[in-house]
Amino acid sequence: MKRTRAQLVAILAFLLATLGMSSAAMADEHLRGVVTGRESDGSIDVKTDDSAKVIVVLQEITKVRELSGLRSIKVDASSLIPGLRIKADGDYDPVTHFVAMRVTFSRDDLKLALAIQGGLTPTDNNVAANRAAIDALSQETGQRFSQQQQALQQEGQRIAANDEKITATSGAVDATNNRIANLDDYSVLDTITVYFGNGQAKVAPMYQTQLIDFATKAKGTSAYKVSVEGFASAVGQPALNQRLSAQRADAVAAVLQQNGVAPTNIFVPAAMGTSQQVAPNKTKKDQAQNRRVVVRLMQNRGITGQ
Secondary structure (H helix, E strand, C coil): CCCCHHHHHHHHHHHHHHHHHHHHHHHHEEEECCCCCCCCCEEEEEEEECCEEEEEEEEEEEEEEEEEEEEEEEECCHCCCCCCEEEEEEEEECCCCEEEEEEEEEHEEEEEEECCCCCCCCCCCHHHHHHHHHHHHHHHHHHHHHHHHHHHHHHHHCCCCCHHHHHHHHHHHHHHHHHHHCCCEEEEEEEEECCCCCCCCCCHHHHHHHHHHHHHHCCCCEEEEEEEECCCCCCCCHHHHHHHHHHHHHHHHHHHHHHHHHHHEEECEEECCCCCCCCCCCCCCHHHCCCEEEEEEEEEEHHHHC
């Protein structure tokens, strides 16, 4: 039986609608995993629950949401930091790339990732930088020790006829060896705390004066190191607080370097975020106590002999 033109149009419309529904269904894929890094184009590297490595492509239309209970909060893509567990909805294109239409994560997972990034669990970059600084200090101390060894040998030659002096010199060598064995052990010589205004990362003039005095004392100390840890109050968005703590630590480190403290003598400034709160954040006064940078002057016990 011949079909009328109207019937053919209806059948074609039905087929097109069915094809559109199938395509939408095929595109409705998702993955779960942990963010491991970020690409130069803004995409994020994710290790999925089945141990696959996938590049998740973020578009302008990609929705990024933080889930807290029944609430869904719109956040910036910069919140997708390494260590964060996410769920992405979208489509694979090709197998190793996933074009995301929506990315979600829980507030608890964000807190854990911020703690990891903030230094409670050191990142590989911070560990490598600190190890390089310690290696440089070890080399410097080794040269000093070599000079001490030469001086001890000369002294031994001068007092070769005196057994008591030889014994004393031997004891001095043993003491020096013990000091060198403890190169990774530091004593805290001085600590200062720099406080910041709400949402601010600029060092106030009164603290600049204190940091200049601190730098002078550091430069007069042998085999010293300076640690700088930035903190924020637990008020507002966690991602913003994390950035503020990093900016505050960098600002203090910059003042120290501008006043003669060599970068190799400063451990990588740590962004501690809202960890280690010293006050409950219930009042403005309490919050001000948490907006801080703690600076410590440390000396290698292998040099001081303490």
